[in-house]
Amino acid sequence: MTEYGRGPGSEPWHPEDPLYGDQGWGGEQPAHGQSQYGGQQQPYAQDPYAQQQGPYQQDPYQQQQQPHDPYAQQQQQDPYAQQQAQYQQQQGYGGQQDPYAQQPPYNGGWDTGQQAAMPYEGQPVAAYGYGETNDYYGTPEAYPPPQPPGRREAAPAPDRAPDPEPNPDWDPEAQPEETHPFFTGVDEDGRKGGKDDDYDEDDDSRESRRGDGGGERRGKGKKKKGRSGCACLVVSLVLVGGLGGVGYVGYSFYKDKFGAAPDYAGSGSGSVEVEIPKGAYGYDIGNILKKAGVVKSVDAFVSAQNENPKGKSIQAGVYLLHSEMSASEAVKMMVDPKSQNxxxxxxxxxxxxxxxxxxxxxxxxxxxxxxxxxxxxxxxxxxxxxxxxxxxxxxxxxxxxxxxxxxxxxxxxxxxxxxxxxxxxxxxxKLDLAGAAKKHNLNGPWEMLTAASLVQAEGKTHDDFRKMAEVIYNRLKPTNTETNQYLQFDSSFNYLNKQSKINITLEEIRKNKDPYNTYTRQGLTPGPIGNPGNEALAAALNPTKDGWIYFVATDGERKTEFAKTYKEFLKLKEKFDALD
Structure with missing residues (x-):
C-alpha cells in the first residue's frame, strides 16, 4: 500500500481531504486550496502538492481506486458532474480530464451533497487553481455557499414572498421565549390587539391586498391599543389586593399570637359587682369580667393573673370592682379579701x-x-x-x-x-355519717351531726377537737359511773339562752329543765347547737382513744386541759377557780 493508497485497513488522511487538519466550522479556517477572502480564489501555483504530484497520469489514486471504488456508479449518475462537463465544453477545455475524476466526491459532513474542498467530477483544471476561473458562488444562478448546520434555512418557495433580512444579533443558542396571546395582545386569528375599538380598516385593506403572503407581516404597522394594558392592570390589582389581604391576616395573626392583648389603663371608675361561680378559673373569670365591662380582653386578664404571685388564689364569690380597669389592677383587687363582696x-x-x-x-x-x-x-x-x-x-x-x-x-x-x-x-x-354513728353507738347521721356541733362549741384547737369527741363518747356510755351519761356542757346551756358565758352558777343551771340543758338532761341535745366545720366533723368521726372523760378551760378562754379521773378533774378546777 502506497502512501496515499487506499487499502483494506485504516488509511491516512490526504492533505486535501476536507477533514484533514482542524478546519472547523467557524467560517475562519478554509479547506485546503480555498481562499478565506470570499469569492476570490488563490492560484495553486504555491500549492506544495501541485509540485509534488507531477503529471496527473501517474497519480496513484487513479490506478488504485478504479477497480475498488464503490462510488464509481454514483459518480456517473451525479447531476453535478454532468452540469460541469457541459460547462467545460462551453469554455473550450475539450476532453481534458481531471486526474482526480475517478475519485469519489466526499461528503463534508453537512448533508449538502457537496464536497468541502474537492471539486466536482468533470470540473476543469482551472477550478483547481491552474488558471483563471469564475466565482460560481457569486452568480445568481449558482447555488449559495454551504452554511453551518446552525444557520441553514430552507429555500423560499417560488410563489412566496422573500423573508425579511436576518437579524444580525440573532443567537442560535438562545431559546425562544414563550408567550401567551392574553399578554401579547394577539388574538386567536393572529391579529394584534384583538377586536378592540381601535380596529383600523386601512390596515385590514392593506393586508387583503397583500394576498396570502401578507399574513406574516400583519401588525407591523401602526401600534394599536390591545388587551395587554388592561390585563396587566387587572393582574396588578389582583396581586396588590392579594398581598394586602395576606398582610392583614399576617398582622392579625401576629397580634393574636405575639402582640400585647388589648387592655385598659389605670384603676377604672365606678363600682361593678361581679360574681365568680365555683369551679371558675383563668379564662372563665376573664370572660365574666369582660362581659361586665371590668377588663378589655380575656387574654389581658389571664396574662395579669399569671404574672401575679397570688393570681391563682382567686376563689368563688362576689367582688366589688371598677369599670374599665387594667387587668393587673383587677387581679390585685380580687386577691385582696377586702374587695370580695x-x-x-x-x-x-x-x-x-x-x-x-x-x-x-x-x-x-x-x-x-x-x-x-x-x-x-x-x-x-x-x-x-x-x-x-x-x-x-x-x-x-x-x-x-x-x-x-x-x-x-x-x-x-x-x-x-x-x-x-x-x-x-x-x-x-362526702362523709359517712351513718357509718360513723353506728361505730360510736349513735342514732344515725342526725346525732352524729349533733355530736360534731358540740365538739365545735367546746373545743378551741385542732388537738382539742379529737379529745373533746372522745369525752362525749365516753360520757354517753351506759357503763359510765363518773358522770352517769350527763354531758354537763356549758355550751348547750348558753345555746339555750342565746348567750356565751363561762361562769354559770349551779343554781341557775338546775332551775332550767329544757331538753338542751345537758346538766339536767342525759345524752345529746335534741339537735345541733351550731354549724360545725370540717375539723370538728373530722374529729367526731375519728376521736382519740386515751380515756379522756373530763376537761376544764384553765385560763378561762383558749387553754383547755383534760383529765381521766375525777381526782385529776378537781385539780384542774382549782386552777380555774384561782383565776378569780
Missing part, C-alpha cells in the same frame, strides 16, 4: 347569728331572714335524715354550712339560705 360564716356560728348577718348585708329589717327560714324550711333542701322533733329549736341548725357566700344587692334571703343548705349537703355527703 362575700358573706363569710365562721365555723361554729349559730343560726341566730347567721340570720342577723344576712339581714345586715342585704339591708333588711332585723328578723327578716329568721322569719323566712321558719316559714320556708321545707323548701330549702334539707336532707331526709334531718330530725322533725318538736324539741328542736331550729330545723336549719347545723345546715347553714360555714363558708364564704357571694352576695349581691339583688340577692334574696331565701336564695342565700338555699346555697348554704346545698353546700352543707355537699360536704356531708
Amino acid at each position: 362575700l358573706l363569710v360564716i365562721p365555723e361554729g356560728t349559730r343560726n341566730s347569728v347567721v340570720y342577723a348577718m344576712v339581714d345586715k348585708r342585704l339591708s333588711l329589717t332585723k328578723g327578716t331572714t329568721e322569719s323566712v327560714a321558719k316559714s320556708k324550711k321545707s323548701d330549702l333542701g334539707l336532707p331526709d335524715w334531718a330530725s322533725k322533733s318538736k324539741d328542736i329549736k331550729d330545723p336549719l341548725e347545723g345546715f347553714l354550712y360555714p363558708a364564704a357566700y357571694p352576695v349581691t344587692k339583688e340577692t334574696k334571703p331565701e336564695t342565700l339560705l338555699k346555697k348554704m343548705v346545698s353546700r352543707s349537703n355537699e360536704e356531708y355527703d
Whole structure:
C-alpha cells in the first residue's frame, strides 16, 4: 500500500481531504486550496502538492481506486458532474480530464451533497487553481455557499414572498421565549390587539391586498391599543389586593399570637359587682369580667393573673370592682379579701347569728331572714335524715354550712339560705355519717351531726377537737359511773339562752329543765347547737382513744386541759377557780 493508497485497513488522511487538519466550522479556517477572502480564489501555483504530484497520469489514486471504488456508479449518475462537463465544453477545455475524476466526491459532513474542498467530477483544471476561473458562488444562478448546520434555512418557495433580512444579533443558542396571546395582545386569528375599538380598516385593506403572503407581516404597522394594558392592570390589582389581604391576616395573626392583648389603663371608675361561680378559673373569670365591662380582653386578664404571685388564689364569690380597669389592677383587687363582696360564716356560728348577718348585708329589717327560714324550711333542701322533733329549736341548725357566700344587692334571703343548705349537703355527703354513728353507738347521721356541733362549741384547737369527741363518747356510755351519761356542757346551756358565758352558777343551771340543758338532761341535745366545720366533723368521726372523760378551760378562754379521773378533774378546777 502506497502512501496515499487506499487499502483494506485504516488509511491516512490526504492533505486535501476536507477533514484533514482542524478546519472547523467557524467560517475562519478554509479547506485546503480555498481562499478565506470570499469569492476570490488563490492560484495553486504555491500549492506544495501541485509540485509534488507531477503529471496527473501517474497519480496513484487513479490506478488504485478504479477497480475498488464503490462510488464509481454514483459518480456517473451525479447531476453535478454532468452540469460541469457541459460547462467545460462551453469554455473550450475539450476532453481534458481531471486526474482526480475517478475519485469519489466526499461528503463534508453537512448533508449538502457537496464536497468541502474537492471539486466536482468533470470540473476543469482551472477550478483547481491552474488558471483563471469564475466565482460560481457569486452568480445568481449558482447555488449559495454551504452554511453551518446552525444557520441553514430552507429555500423560499417560488410563489412566496422573500423573508425579511436576518437579524444580525440573532443567537442560535438562545431559546425562544414563550408567550401567551392574553399578554401579547394577539388574538386567536393572529391579529394584534384583538377586536378592540381601535380596529383600523386601512390596515385590514392593506393586508387583503397583500394576498396570502401578507399574513406574516400583519401588525407591523401602526401600534394599536390591545388587551395587554388592561390585563396587566387587572393582574396588578389582583396581586396588590392579594398581598394586602395576606398582610392583614399576617398582622392579625401576629397580634393574636405575639402582640400585647388589648387592655385598659389605670384603676377604672365606678363600682361593678361581679360574681365568680365555683369551679371558675383563668379564662372563665376573664370572660365574666369582660362581659361586665371590668377588663378589655380575656387574654389581658389571664396574662395579669399569671404574672401575679397570688393570681391563682382567686376563689368563688362576689367582688366589688371598677369599670374599665387594667387587668393587673383587677387581679390585685380580687386577691385582696377586702374587695370580695362575700358573706363569710365562721365555723361554729349559730343560726341566730347567721340570720342577723344576712339581714345586715342585704339591708333588711332585723328578723327578716329568721322569719323566712321558719316559714320556708321545707323548701330549702334539707336532707331526709334531718330530725322533725318538736324539741328542736331550729330545723336549719347545723345546715347553714360555714363558708364564704357571694352576695349581691339583688340577692334574696331565701336564695342565700338555699346555697348554704346545698353546700352543707355537699360536704356531708362526702362523709359517712351513718357509718360513723353506728361505730360510736349513735342514732344515725342526725346525732352524729349533733355530736360534731358540740365538739365545735367546746373545743378551741385542732388537738382539742379529737379529745373533746372522745369525752362525749365516753360520757354517753351506759357503763359510765363518773358522770352517769350527763354531758354537763356549758355550751348547750348558753345555746339555750342565746348567750356565751363561762361562769354559770349551779343554781341557775338546775332551775332550767329544757331538753338542751345537758346538766339536767342525759345524752345529746335534741339537735345541733351550731354549724360545725370540717375539723370538728373530722374529729367526731375519728376521736382519740386515751380515756379522756373530763376537761376544764384553765385560763378561762383558749387553754383547755383534760383529765381521766375525777381526782385529776378537781385539780384542774382549782386552777380555774384561782383565776378569780
